[in-house]
Amino acid sequence: MFKKKVTLKILLLLIASDILETAVHFFFKKSTLVFSQGQVTDLATMLVFLKVVFSSAFLWAGLLTVVAVFIIWSMILSKIDLSVAVPIASFSYILVPLVSIIFLHEQITALRWIGVFFVILGVIFVSLSSKERTEQAK
Numbered sequence: 001m002f003k004k005k006v007t008l009k010i011l012l013l014l015i016a017s018d019i020l021e022t023a024v025h026f027f028f029k030k031s032t033l034v035f036s037q038g039q040v041t042d043l044a045t046m047l048v049f050l051k052v053v054f055s056s057a058f059l060w061a062g063l064l065t066v067v068a069v070f071i072i073w074s075m076i077l078s079k080i081d082l083s084v085a086v087p088i089a090s091f092s093y094i095l096v097p098l099v100s101i102i103f104l105h106e107q108i109t110a111l112r113w114i115g116v117f118f119v120i121l122g123v124i125f126v127s128l129s130s131k132e133r134t135e136q137a138k
Contacts, residue, residue, distance in 0.1 A: 004079050004080060005080070006080055006084065006088065006127075007079075010076060010079050010080055011088075013072050013075055013076050014076060014085065014088050014089050015091075016072055017073055017089055018089055018090075018091040018092045019095065020065050020068055020069045020072065021069050021089075021092045023061075023062075024062050024065045024069060025092070025096050026096075026099050026103065026104075027058045027059070027061045027062030027065060028058070028059065028062045029100075029104065030056070030104075031053050031059035031062060032053060034053070034056050034058070035048075035049050035052045035053060037049075073089075076089075087122060087123050087126035087127075088123060088127060090119055090122070090123055091123070093116060093119045094116050094119065094120065097112060097116060
């Protein structure tokens with residue numbers, strides 16, 4: 001059974017979910033960057049790594065943000081189909097590289113940007129098919 005169409009409220013929740021999901025990835029990445037002892041190669045280094053990461057405010061911000069995403073995502077899924085929500089909520093695939101460039105100074109290759117383009121294209125196709133399905137149900 002098809003649920004409600006994507007309303008402005010649901011679209012805003014999807015945008016909030018994507019922004020917060022991007023923040024989760026950023027926080028988790030930042031929490032690992034506080035470990036300055038190189039790679040984890042043995043149990044002793046792993047324990048030090050875990051101690052450092054678990055004492056990072058970024059980790060705890062990330063975990064709290066995961067809870068917020070869960071609450072928003074639950075609200076979204078109570079209103080629209082999963083097969084519609086997930087592709088529309090794929091904009092974090094665009095936001096994460098942008099945040100990585102701006103705040104983490106990472107390099108994004110042309111091939112990755114081509115992949116991002118195809119994600120956008122897929123979101124457009126899913127949105128169009130969702131609209132078509134809603135019109136057929138009328």
